[in-house]
Amino acid sequence: MAKILVVEDERDILELVEISLQLGGFEVAKAMDGLEAVEKALTEQPDLILLDIKLPKLSGYDVCRKLKEIPDTKNIPVVFLTARGQEHEIKAGFDAGGDGYIIKPFSPDELPRRVQEFLNRFKK
Amino acid sequence: MRKQSLWPAIFSAIFALVVTWVFYQAPAESPLHAVRYLYFLPVILVSFFYGLAPGLFGAFLVVSLMLPHVLKTAAVNVFSEHFFSLLAEIILLTLSAVAVDQWIGSQRRQRDFYKALSDVGELMASQKEPEVLLKTLLESLVQLTGSTWGEIIMEENGNLVRKASWGEPPSRKQLKLLPPPGRKTLADLVIGEGRSITSANLELDPRFSRWVDTPVKLSSFIAFPLRIQGKPVGLVALANKPEGSFTPQDVRAIETVVSKGEMALENLQLLEKERKRATKLSVLNEIARNVSSVMDFNLLLSIVHREISRLMDASNFYIALYNPEEETIEFIFVVEEGQLKEGGKRKIIPGRGLTEHIILTGKPLLLSSNAEEELKRLGVEPVGRTARSWLGVPLIAGNKVIGVMAVQSYDDEKFYTQEDLEILQNIASQTAIALENARLMERTDKALAQRVKELAILSEIDREMAMASSDLDRLLKLIVERAVAFTGADAGLLALVDEREGQKGLYLKGSVGYPPAIEKYSNSPYPIERGITGRAVRTGQAVLCPDVSKDPDYDPVRESTLSQLTVPIILEGKVLGAITLESSYLNAFTSEHLSFIRSLADRAAIAINQARLFEKVRQALETKSALIGDISHELRTPLASIKGYTELILNRKAGPLSERQEEFLHKILFNAERMKKLLEDLSELSKIEAGKIPINISAVNLREVVDEIISSYWEKAGEKGLILQIEVPEDLPPLRADRLRLAQILSNLVDNACAYTPQGGRVTIRAVKENKFVKIEVEDTGIGIPFEEQPKIFSRFFRGSHPMVRERQGTGLGLHITKNLVEMQGGEIWFKSAPDVGTTFIFTLPAWEESGGKYG
Numbered sequence: 001m002a003k004i005l006v007v008e009d010e011r012d013i014l015e016l017v018e019i020s021l022q023l024g025g026f027e028v029a030k031a032m033d034g035l036e037a038v039e040k041a042l043t044e045q046p047d048l049i050l051l052d053i054k055l056p057k058l059s060g061y062d063v064c065r066k067l068k069e070i071p072d073t074k075n076i077p078v079v080f081l082t083a084r085g086q087e088h089e090i091k092a093g094f095d096a097g098g099d100g101y102i103i104k105p106f107s108p109d110e111l112p113r114r115v116q117e118f119l120n121r122f123k124k
Numbered sequence: 125m126r127k128q129s130l131w132p133a134i135f136s137a138i139f140a141l142v143v144t145w146v147f148y149q150a151p152a153e154s155p156l157h158a159v160r161y162l163y164f165l166p167v168i169l170v171s172f173f174y175g176l177a178p179g180l181f182g183a184f185l186v187v188s189l190m191l192p193h194v195l196k197t198a199a200v201n202v203f204s205e206h207f208f209s210l211l212a213e214i215i216l217l218t219l220s221a222v223a224v225d226q227w228i229g230s231q232r233r234q235r236d237f238y239k240a241l242s243d244v245g246e247l248m249a250s251q252k253e254p255e256v257l258l259k260t261l262l263e264s265l266v267q268l269t270g271s272t273w274g275e276i277i278m279e280e281n282g283n284l285v286r287k288a289s290w291g292e293p294p295s296r297k298q299l300k301l302l303p304p305p306g307r308k309t310l311a312d313l314v315i316g317e318g319r320s321i322t323s324a325n326l327e328l329d330p331r332f333s334r335w336v337d338t339p340v341k342l343s344s345f346i347a348f349p350l351r352i353q354g355k356p357v358g359l360v361a362l363a364n365k366p367e368g369s370f371t372p373q374d375v376r377a378i379e380t381v382v383s384k385g386e387m388a389l390e391n392l393q394l395l396e397k398e399r400k401r402a403t404k405l406s407v408l409n410e411i412a413r414n415v416s417s418v419m420d421f422n423l424l425l426s427i428v429h430r431e432i433s434r435l436m437d438a439s440n441f442y443i444a445l446y447n448p449e450e451e452t453i454e455f456i457f458v459v460e461e462g463q464l465k466e467g468g469k470r471k472i473i474p475g476r477g478l479t480e481h482i483i484l485t486g487k488p489l490l491l492s493s494n495a496e497e498e499l500k501r502l503g504v505e506p507v508g509r510t511a512r513s514w515l516g517v518p519l520i521a522g523n524k525v526i527g528v529m530a531v532q533s534y535d536d537e538k539f540y541t542q543e544d545l546e547i548l549q550n551i552a553s554q555t556a557i558a559l560e561n562a563r564l565m566e567r568t569d570k571a572l573a574q575r576v577k578e579l580a581i582l583s584e585i586d587r588e589m590a591m592a593s594s595d596l597d598r599l600l601k602l603i604v605e606r607a608v609a610f611t612g613a614d615a616g617l618l619a620l621v622d623e624r625e626g627q628k629g630l631y632l633k634g635s636v637g638y639p640p641a642i643e644k645y646s647n648s649p650y651p652i653e654r655g656i657t658g659r660a661v662r663t664g665q666a667v668l669c670p671d672v673s674k675d676p677d678y679d680p681v682r683e684s685t686l687s688q689l690t691v692p693i694i695l696e697g698k699v700l701g702a703i704t705l706e707s708s709y710l711n712a713f714t715s716e717h718l719s720f721i722r723s724l725a726d727r728a729a730i731a732i733n734q735a736r737l738f739e740k741v742r743q744a745l746e747t748k749s750a751l752i753g754d755i756s757h758e759l760r761t762p763l764a765s766i767k768g769y770t771e772l773i774l775n776r777k778a779g780p781l782s783e784r785q786e787e788f789l790h791k792i793l794f795n796a797e798r799m800k801k802l803l804e805d806l807s808e809l810s811k812i813e814a815g816k817i818p819i820n821i822s823a824v825n826l827r828e829v830v831d832e833i834i835s836s837y838w839e840k841a842g843e844k845g846l847i848l849q850i851e852v853p854e855d856l857p858p859l860r861a862d863r864l865r866l867a868q869i870l871s872n873l874v875d876n877a878c879a880y881t882p883q884g885g886r887v888t889i890r891a892v893k894e895n896k897f898v899k900i901e902v903e904d905t906g907i908g909i910p911f912e913e914q915p916k917i918f919s920r921f922f923r924g925s926h927p928m929v930r931e932r933q934g935t936g937l938g939l940h941i942t943k944n945l946v947e948m949q950g951g952e953i954w955f956k957s958a959p960d961v962g963t964t965f966i967f968t969l970p971a972w973e974e975s976g977g978k979y980g
Contacts, residue, residue: 010761016768023777083760087864105764105800108771 002119003027005046007037007063008081009055017050017111024112034058038066041073048119049078050102053089061096068097077122079115132173136166136182144189160190160213167217171224179221187214237377240268244381248388255287257392261385262288262360268381269374271362276350278358279315280539291364314347314359321347324369344369348382352390360385400435404547407431411551415558424562425457428529428555436544438531440511442467443519445527445559446483450711453479453527470507477507478516479528486525488517488549492539515540517552521560529555578720581606585724589731596735601634603724604703608636611689611717613705615682617642618728619650620693620701621661628652630661630701637706638682655679657704660690664699668718670711682706689713691721695729703728742815749814756803763803767796798933805937809920812944817865819948823858823972824866826898830889833871837878845883851890858972859898865945866969872942873902873965879932880963881906897951897968908959917955918943 004026008014011032018028029044031037033056041049049067053060060080067073079100080093090101099122102114143162150156163186171179187210194210244264251257258276266274273291277284313319323345345363349356360382362370370378414427425443432438443457444467455467472480481504482489491498491514499506516530529552531540585606588599600618608616615637619630629649635642652658659677660667667690672678678688685706693701703725705713770793772778774786781789811817830850841848859866870889877887885905892899907926909917916922921936923929946953946967957963 010765012765013761013768016765016772019772019777020768023772083757105760105767108768108777109775 001025001027002047003029003044004115005029005031005037005040005044005049007031007034007040007049007055007060008052009033010052016108020108020111021115023108024115026112026115032056034060034063037063038070038073041067041076042070045072046076048115048122049076050081050115051078051098052081053093061092064093064096064098077118079118129173132169133178136169140166140182140186140189144186147190148193163190163213164217164220167221168224171221172228175228176221176225179225180218183214183217183221186217237268240264241377241380241384244268245384245388248385249391251388251392254389254392254396257385257388259288261381261388262290264385265360265362265378265381266290268377269362269370270366272364272366274360274362276358276360278350287358314349314361315356318349318351318356320349321345322370322375346370346375346378348378350382350389351386352393403434407434407547408550408554411554415554415561421559421562421566422457424558425555428551429457429459432531432548432551435547436515436531436540437533437535440532440534441530443527443529443555443559444479445519445563446472446525453483456527475503476505478504478514479507479530480504482516482518482528482530483525486518486520488515488545490515490540490542490545492541513539515545515548517545517549519552519556519559521556526556526560526563574716577610578723581610582723582727585727589727589734596731597633599731600728603728604634604636607703607705607721607724610720611705611713612707613637613689613712614708615685616703616705618693618701618703619645619657620732621652621699622649624649630657633701642681655681656688657690657702660692660702660704661699664692664694664697666691666718666722668713668715670713684708686710687712689717689721691718691725693725693729693732695733700729700732745814746816749810749816752810753807756807759803760800763796763800767793767800770796794933798935801933802935802937805935805941808941809937809944812941812948817945817948819862819865821860821862821949824861824863825858826856826866826891826900827852827854829863829867829870833867833874834889837874840878841887844878844881846878846881847886849886849888851888853891856891856898857893860970860972861949865949869942869945869967870900870902872938873967876938877902877904877906877963877965880904880926880928885962893971894968896971898971899966899968901964901966903962903964905962908961908963909955909957910959914955914957918953 004021006014006017006021006028008017008030009032014030014032018030021028029040029046031040035057037049037051037055038058040046051060051063055063058066064078064080067076067078077099078097079102080089080098081104082089082093082101083104093101100118102111106114140163143159146156146159150159163183167179167182167186170182190210194207244260247264248257248260251260258278262274262276265271271290274289275286276288278287279285314321324343343364345361347359347361350358350360360378362378410431411428414424428443429438429441432441439459439462441457441459442455444453444455446453451472452469453472454469458465458467470477472483474480474484478489478491478499481502489502491511495512495514511532511534513533513535514530515532516528518525519527519529529548531544531548533540585599585603588602600620604616604618607613607618615635617635617638618633620633621629622631624631627649629651630645631647631649632642632645650658652661654677656667656669656672656675656677656679658679659665667675667688669675669678669688669690672680672685672688675688685708687707687710688704689706689712690702690704692699693703703721705717705721707713770789773781774789774793827850830852834848834850837848840846874887874889881887881904886903887905888901888903890901890903907928909924910926913922913924917924918939920940922940923934923936943953946969949969951967951969953965953967955963955965
């Protein structure tokens with residue numbers, strides 16, 4: 001069972017994502033700020049990280065940059081959660097070393113499907 | 125031989141033969157012997173007609189005819205009475221021949237003399253030039269009297285001028301015949317008192333000996349006054365007659381010839397006067413005619429000069445104009461030695477220069493023989509070479525002296541007269557009018573040209589202001605450049621009062637012609653306590669400084685500056701900055717410059733104000749956009765929760781649902797979806813309005829974009845049974861557009877078309893090239909737009925009344941955004957629609973190949 005680290009400061013959204021992913025058959029680790037995200041990535045060693053951009057303490061971009069610097073985490077795919085209408089975030093995400101993006105909001109049915117797609121892509 | 129006729133000779137011969145025959149026939153004591161005295165007649169006749177020699181020959185012939193008879197009768201006694209009487213007769217005959225000849229000779233000489241006199245009279249009367257006339261007179265006198273030296277001296281304007289001379293080469297000493305101090309000269313005696321003087325030997329004459337110092341010996345001297353209308357005006361002197369002193373006959377001859385000469389001279393002078401008067405009239409007439417008709421300033425002056433030359437020596441001539449403001453005189457027309465010369469300009473220094481003297485006194489000045497004394501008397505120091513004779517008159521227009529017209533002569537013998545002065549004054553008054561007219565005209569012309577230039581600059585700046593209100597820096601630089609160009613300044617700058625990082629002062633916004641060091645004031649302030657510019661900013665008063673060395677505030681930022689003009693930029697009483705212009709010349713700026721720079725400063729103030737307002741508006745829009753962005757982002761997160769959990773419940777992830785529950789949850793989901801769309805559109809719109817949407821222009825292949833966006837509609841269209849049709853030609857040129865925005869436009873339009881077209885309908889995407897644009901149409905066979913709603917469909921938050929519209933999650937912002945996006949890319953959008961028939965949206969975008977990327 002693939003383990004997904006979800007980083008999201010909004011508690012309700014975090015829970016929604018968690019439930020959606022669990023219903024989709026994924027194991028979920030959670031972090032609510034940037035620093036915790038880096039910590040969890042190191043300790044949990046997830047298969048994929050879903051990373052929000054606006055985060056307390058450390059922004060999503062900084063988290064991603066940091067993760068890509070650390071040898072233990074640099075191979076974990078990072079997928080940004082970006083809002084529609086904030087297309088510039090996509091480019092900034094890739095610049096920070098991100099591997100993909102999912103536009104928020106997403107339906108609970110769709111999310112596990114997209115995550116699975118990413119997992120399949122990065123396994124290759 | 126006086127007479128060619130032979131008759132007197134023949135008659136004389138027959139008469140002599142008859143007398144001889146009678147003489148021989150008569151007895152010795154007969155009284156018929158007295159007939160021999162009739163021999164006198166043929167001798168006198170021959171002498172009379174043929175001269176002395178034939179007369180004497182005749183006498184000899186008569187004697188030889190008579191001699192044999194006399195000798196025969198006298199043979200008795202050689203010294204008889206007969207012999208002596210014959211001897212006496214011979215002597216008498218000879219004497220009578222001589223007497224007759226003498227008489228004839230004197231008659232002849234007298235006749236010749238009178239003929240010579242009349243010839244001289246005729247000769248002189250035929251002369252046209254006084255100079256030639258006087259020469260002829262002298263020559264005639266010399267020939268008549270047999271003198272070997274002669275001179276004619278005339279008085280001209282108080283000077284004695286030698287007009288003709290004969291004999292020894294003339295020398296100055298001779299000419300002047302200087303008397304000892306306090307005594308009258310010979311010329312004074314002759315001309316002044318009208319006396320003639322005769323002297324057997326001038327040098328030895330105790331009356332004159334000390335007066336004359338000459339290499340020529342003047343013996344047998346005679347001097348006569350030359351009179352015109354009874355007034356002595358000159359003298360003729362003759363001397364050195366080889367035969368000795370002049371006879372009374374000589375004196376009479378001289379008197380006669382001189383009086384004839386005087387008459388001829390008088391006539392000539394009258395004629396000359398007449399001619400001069402005629403020339404004067406023609407000159408004045410010519411000038412008057414040209415003054416009113418010739419527009420070309422220089423041509424007019426040339427004509428004036430040419431006409432003056434007809435009346436007097438004008439080979440040195442000038443016209444100078446007086447500038448009372450600058451206190452200068454400018455020589456606008458100068459002729460030197462007959463050559464047109466470049467004029468000049470000089471500052472007026474009282475007491476220096478004749479031109480200045482005339483300008484300051486406004487009176488004409490004639491310097492003739494006594495030029496130097498006159499200058500001393502007037503206290504005027506001349507400029508340049510002093511002329512022998514100088515004549516200058518003021519040019520007066522409207523009771524003001526506007527300049528001077530002058531002629532000067534360096535020639536010893538050409539002096540100007542009072543008459544010349546009057547003529548020149550007359551011409552000057554005409555010329556002054558012409559000059560004043562020309563000056564006024566030129567001033568008007570100049571003022572007009574200046575005004576046109578001003579207006580051109582102002583309108584250029586106004587255009588720039590209207591066009592580029594956002595680019596203030598560029599405008600301020602343009603203002604500085606134009607200010608410098610217009611005033612002919614050597615440097616100029618525009619600085620604004622500002623406070624940056626707590627440093628208040630003048631910050632440079634634009635400069636021309638300064639050393640590079642000045643650029644430091646772009647980033648660090650120039651204190652407003654410093655310089656003329658600082659003063660203008662502090663006081664709000666413009667400064668027109670003709671000489672910076674006299675201004676204690678002057679701060680030498682630029683080395684060679686001599687004069688400066690600073691105009692503060694004031695908006696609603698507040699000094700925003702200043703425009704400063706500097707020149708390397710004294711007095712470079714005028715009040716006209718000042719008022720023009722003021723209008724530039726006013727424009728700068730308005731532009732600065734505009735830019736500040738614009739900046740404020742822009743900031744406000746940006747704030748609004750950011751606020752809307754923030755709000756929509758903040759609202760989106762809870763919305764995502766609402767939507768997400770609703771979907772979870774609907775997907776039975778939280779347990780089973782009743783039908784009614786499911787229906788309500790769908791309503792929640794539908795409205796959450798609508799709200800989400802609304803937030804997205806609002807965010808988009810606020811960005812468009814704040815100008816925050818980046819447009820990345822590139823060559824875009826329409827076909828590709830259409831294919832991309834249409835792919836997401838195939839499914840939807842299939843469900844609804846719609847036909848999607850694409851009519852984009854293969855050879856369509858690429859568009860000059862932002863690919864992403866083009867996709868957004870097309871999506872919006874196709875989305876609407878699909879949404880409002882009922883089952884079985886058709887949606888067509890079509891493109892054609894039209895001129896430099898590509899026209900793209902999205903046509904549907906849908907419900908159409910009611911006519912009354914058509915004018916409003918691009919308005920914000922407008923939503924149609926048709927149920928199909930109401931059903932949709934529309935926000936009323938889609939078409940508004942679409943229109944903005946089209947226009948941002950240089951295109952236009954419009955539509956055609958009829959209810960229940962369908963709607964076609966048409967928009968244009970520039971074609972790439974035509975515009976060549978010039979807008980990019």
